[in-house]
Amino acid sequence: MQGLMMNMPLLITEIMQHAERVNGQQEIVSVTRDNPRHRYTYREAFARARKLASAVAEWGLARGDRIGTLAWNDYRHLETYYGSACSGYVCHTINPRLFPEQLVYIINHAEDRYIFLDPDFLPLVEKLAPECPGVKGWVVLTDEANMPATELASAICYETLVAGGSEDFVWPVLDENDACALCYTSGTTGHPKGVLYSHRSTMLHAYATMMPDAMGLSASDVVLPIVPMFHVNAWGNPYSCPMAGSKMVFPGNKMGDGETLANLINEEGVTLSAGVPTVWLALLAHLKTSGKTVETLKRVVVGGAACPLSIAEGFDAYGVESRIGWGMTEMSPLGSINASADQKDRYSAEEYSRLRLKAGRPIFGVEMKIVDDEGNELPWDGKAYGSLKVRGSWICSAYFKREADGAHAEPGWFETGDVATIDPEGYMAITDRTKDVIKSGGEWISSIELENVAMSHPKVAEAAVIGHYHPKWSERPLLIVVRKGDGQDLTAEEMLAWFEGKVATWWKPDAVEFVAELPHGATGKIHKVSLREQFQDYSFPGL
Numbered sequence: 001m002q003g004l005m006m007n008m009p010l011l012i013t014e015i016m017q018h019a020e021r022v023n024g025q026q027e028i029v030s031v032t033r034d035n036p037r038h039r040y041t042y043r044e045a046f047a048r049a050r051k052l053a054s055a056v057a058e059w060g061l062a063r064g065d066r067i068g069t070l071a072w073n074d075y076r077h078l079e080t081y082y083g084s085a086c087s088g089y090v091c092h093t094i095n096p097r098l099f100p101e102q103l104v105y106i107i108n109h110a111e112d113r114y115i116f117l118d119p120d121f122l123p124l125v126e127k128l129a130p131e132c133p134g135v136k137g138w139v140v141l142t143d144e145a146n147m148p149a150t151e152l153a154s155a156i157c158y159e160t161l162v163a164g165g166s167e168d169f170v171w172p173v174l175d176e177n178d179a180c181a182l183c184y185t186s187g188t189t190g191h192p193k194g195v196l197y198s199h200r201s202t203m204l205h206a207y208a209t210m211m212p213d214a215m216g217l218s219a220s221d222v223v224l225p226i227v228p229m230f231h232v233n234a235w236g237n238p239y240s241c242p243m244a245g246s247k248m249v250f251p252g253n254k255m256g257d258g259e260t261l262a263n264l265i266n267e268e269g270v271t272l273s274a275g276v277p278t279v280w281l282a283l284l285a286h287l288k289t290s291g292k293t294v295e296t297l298k299r300v301v302v303g304g305a306a307c308p309l310s311i312a313e314g315f316d317a318y319g320v321e322s323r324i325g326w327g328m329t330e331m332s333p334l335g336s337i338n339a340s341a342d343q344k345d346r347y348s349a350e351e352y353s354r355l356r357l358k359a360g361r362p363i364f365g366v367e368m369k370i371v372d373d374e375g376n377e378l379p380w381d382g383k384a385y386g387s388l389k390v391r392g393s394w395i396c397s398a399y400f401k402r403e404a405d406g407a408h409a410e411p412g413w414f415e416t417g418d419v420a421t422i423d424p425e426g427y428m429a430i431t432d433r434t435k436d437v438i439k440s441g442g443e444w445i446s447s448i449e450l451e452n453v454a455m456s457h458p459k460v461a462e463a464a465v466i467g468h469y470h471p472k473w474s475e476r477p478l479l480i481v482v483r484k485g486d487g488q489d490l491t492a493e494e495m496l497a498w499f500e501g502k503v504a505t506w507w508k509p510d511a512v513e514f515v516a517e518l519p520h521g522a523t524g525k526i527h528k529v530s531l532r533e534q535f536q537d538y539s540f541p542g543l
Contacts, residue, residue: 009174009175009176009199009200010176010199010200010203010204011086011174011176011199011203012082012085012086012180012199012202012203012239013082013086013171013174013199014203015203015206015239015242015243016046016049016082016086016242017046017171018242018243019042019046019242019243019245020042020043020046020047022245023042023219023242023245024041024042024043025041025042025043026041026042026219026245026246026247027039027040027041027247027248028040028041028042028045028075028078028247028248028250029247029248029249029250029264029268030073030074030075030076030249030250030252031074031250031251031252031253031254031260031264032072032074032075032076032142032252033118033119033120033142033146033252033253034142034143034145034146038074038075040075042242042245045075045078045079046082047167048079048162049079049082049083049086050083050165050166050167050168050169050171051162051163051165051166051167051169052079052080052083052161052162052165053083053084053086053087053165053169053171054165054166054167054168054169055161055162055164055165056083056084056087056089056114056161056165057087057169059113059114059136059137061089061113061114063088063089063178064088064089064090064178064179065089065090065111065113066089066090066092066110066111066112066113066182067080067084067089067090067091067092067112067113067114067115067116068092068093068094068107068110068112068114068115068116068135069081069091069092069093069094069115069116069117069229069230070094070096070115070116070117070118070121070124070125070230071116071117071118071121071141071229071230072118072120072228072229072250072251072252072253072255073225073226073228073229073234073250073251073252073255074118074141074250074252075250076116076141076158077116077118077141077229077250078229078238078248078250079162080116080141081181081229081233081238085180085181085199086171086174086180087171087172088172088174088178090179090180090181090182090196091180091181091182092110092112092181092182092183093181093182093183093229093230093231093233094106094107094115094184094230095184095186095228095230095231095522095523096121096124096230097522097523098186098192098522099522100124100127100128102191102192102522103124103128104128104131104132105191105192106184106192106194107128107132107134107135108131108132108134109191109194109400109401110182110184110194110400111134112132112134112135113134113135113136114135114136114137114138114139115135115137115138115139116139116141116158117138117139117140117141118140118141118253119140119141119142119146119148120253122140122148122150122152125138125152126150126151126152129152135154136154137154137155137156138152138154138155138156139155139156139157139158139161140155140156140157140158141158142157142158142159143157143158143159143160144157144159144160174199175199176198176199176200176203177198177199177200178198178199179196179197179198180197180198180199180202181196181197181202181233182194182195182196182197182400183195183197183230183231183232183233183329184329185329185330186329186521186522186523186525193399193400193402194399194400194401194402195329195330195396195399195400196396196400197233197332197394200393201332201393201394202233202236202239202332202394203239204365204393204394205236205239205332205334205365205394206236206239206240206243207240207243208334208363208364208365208366208394209235209236209237209240209334209363210240210243210244211363211364212339213337213339213361213363214325214334214337214339214363215240215272215274215301215323215337216272216299216339217240217241217243217244217246217272218244218245218246219244219245219246220246220271221244221246221247221271221272222246222247222248222249222268222269222270222271222272222296223237223241223246223247223248223249223270223271223272223273223274224249224250224251224261224264224265224268224270224272224273224274225237225238225241225248225250225273225274226251226255226261226273226274226275226276226279227274227275227276227303227304228255231304231329231523232327232329232332232333233332234274235274235301235303235325235327235333235334236332236333236334237274246272247268249264249268249270251264255275255279256278256279256282257282258282258283258284258285258286258287259286259290261273261279261282261283261286262283262286262287262290262292262294265294265296265297266292266294266295266296269296270294270296270297271296271297271298271299272297272298272299272300272301273297273300273301274300274301274302274303274325275300275301275302275304276302276303276304276305276523276524277302277304277305277306277307277308277311277524278305278520278524279524280300280302280311280314280315280322281311281461284311284314284315287318293318294318294320297318297320298320298321299320299321299322299323300315300320300321300322300323301322301323301324301325301337302322302323302324302325303324303325303326303327303333304523304524304525305524305525305526306357306430306448306451306452307322307324307357308451308452308455308456309353309356309357309452309455309456310455310456312324312356312357321341322356323337323338323339323341323360324337324338324356324357324358324359324360325337325338325359325360326359326360326428326430328416330395330396330407330414330416331366331390331392331394331395331396331414332394332395334363334366335359335362335363335366335368335390336359336360336361336362336363336366336368336428337360337361337363338355338356338357338358338359338360338361338427339360340352340355340356340358340360340427341356343355355427357429357452358423358427358428358429359420359427359428359429359430360427360428361425361426361427361428362390362426362428365392365393365394366390366391366392366395367390367391367392368388368389368390368422368428369388369389369413370384370385370386370387370388370389370420370421370422371386371387371389372386372387373387375410380422380423380424380426381423381424382421382422382423382424382427383421384421385419385420385421385431385444386419386420386421387415387416387417387418387419387420387434388415388416388418388419388420388428388430389410389413389414389415389416390413390414390416391412391413391414395414396414397414417433417434417435418430418432418433418434419431419432419433419434419437419444430448431444431446431447431448431449432444432446432447432448433528436466436467436528437467438465438466438467438475438476438477439467439474439475440467440470440473440474440475440476440477440506441472441473441474441506443506445467445477445506445507446507447464447465447466447467447477449503449507450465450477450479450499450503450507450509451463451464451465453498453499453502453503454479454481454495454498454499456498457490457495457498458484458487459483459484459486459487459489459490460481460482460483460484460487460490460495461482461483461484461485461487462481462482462517462518462526463479463480463481463482464479464480464518464526464528464531465477465478465479465480465509466478466480466528466531466532466535468532468535468538468540470510470540470543471543476509476510476540477507477508477509477510478509478510478511478513478535478538478540479495479496479509479511479512479513480512480513480514480515480518480531480535481495481512481513481514481515482514482515482516482517482518483514490514492511492512492514495512496508496509496512510540510541511540511541513535513538518531519531519534
């Protein structure tokens with residue numbers, strides 16, 4: 001016997017239509033090149049999305065054709081998200097921070113037909129265009145008054161395109177399993193891999209992110225999505241915010257500027273924001289030097305890289321709850337979140353400092369397990385370390401236009417490439433990437449835990465740990481540190497002494513090297529491949 005319920009497809013079109021009808025007067029605020037504070041409503045946004053879809057319909061594209069974007073977080077990018085995907089096309093968000101050869105590869109691999117780009121990226125596109133023959137047109141996200149001069153014969157002005165469309169456009173009926181979005185991994189080794197999201201997976205992920213112990217979104221929230229819309233759909237915010245009816249504040253190309261972020265938070269009444277650690281370091285540094293506060297800000301979600309304790313404690317000083325989130329492009333991206341603030345009283349200060357830096361507990365809809373080298377499942381005891389595997393309704397079952405690989409070797413599971421431990425209460429902690437794990441004398445050492453300890457030193461701006469060859473132990477940890485501006489007197493001896501009593505004696509790094517800066521990948525993570533190359537000829541002192 002089956003239930004007698006209506007079978008309505010899960011489509012992101014429904015998010016848009018709900019936001020128009022129920023929260024139509026809620027604001028969307030954007031920083032753009034041609035307007036430092038553009039302001040309009042959900043109702044106006046989605047009316048323009050219909051006009052865009054109407055105009056694009058004249059291009060003769062087929063269902064499933066890819067429309068690329070090279071754009072910052074702003075209202076025109078949001079309109080493109082919905083105008084393309086809800087028309088039956090696939091919105092392919094492209095990370096402009098990738099290397100040019102990677103950009104050419106993914107544009108051609110995705111077979112993008114048109115690309116919508118921010119004017120900031122026009123010089124980049126002019127160089128790439130000759131190598132992307134499948135792209136029929138390049139839509140510049142601006143108006144005629146601010147349209148930059150370009151040699152691209154196929155350049156189109158966005159506002160002119162929208163003006164030619166009709167608000168009476170009727171959205172097509174789609175299947176919930178139709179693809180709606182495409183995002184490529186950062187590709188630190190080999191070619192980037194495409195992850196193809198469906199309407200159904202995107203809707204379910206949006207629902208999950210709104211849960212109280214996830215991002216906890218409501219119509220009373222004012223959300224500042226700092227994580228880029230070109231990186232895993234800004235962690236789902238462009239879908240979950242309209243679904244909840246939250247006001248959205250887009251920082252445009254100022255997402256890394258601490259002063260702009262502080263001003264947006266205070267002037268727009270931001271209550272929630274999400275971004276990578278480097279962004280929060282910039283904001284906290286600005287607040288410290290300027291003396292400003294962020295009275296309306298209630299919580300921030302930190303993800304994309306390991307969160308140092310200094311960020312969490314830095315926000316504590318302003319009465320802001322910090323939640324660590326973990327996930328991957330292949331997971332839409334959210335997999336777990338650490339909302340342990342209300343449990344603080346159960347722990348000593350030292351215990352809570354360790355707990356709050358874990359990746360958190362899996363959100364409903366994501367199943368996790370850790371396995372040993374033979375694939376045997378390991379216990380959730382907080383001690384066993386193993387390869388982390390996940391499965392769920394918004395986790396990729398295969399890569400786009402790619403043969404099956406090791407990540408999907410076990411049917412029904414995705415191999416994340418992370419090494420993790422999970423405690424009895426379900427808190428998962430990433431200890432390393434599989435390719436970055438340090439094995440010293442046959443035992444694992446967590447580079448992430450060592451990095452967290454290093455980052456807690458008041459004179460350290462940034463730190464990374466890599467495993468380096470050792471003739472006796474096979475590998476030993478090498479600590480690489482960027483000193484803070486006022487910490488230039490930090491010595492290797494002082495740095496190594498900082499680890500005493502904080503980690504097992506045999507985990508302590510064998511040496512410290514100081515550098516002016518660390519290499520970062522396209523998504524802001526420390527690029528350890530580059531570090532290993534940089535220090536490949538290094539020898540530990542005394543060897």
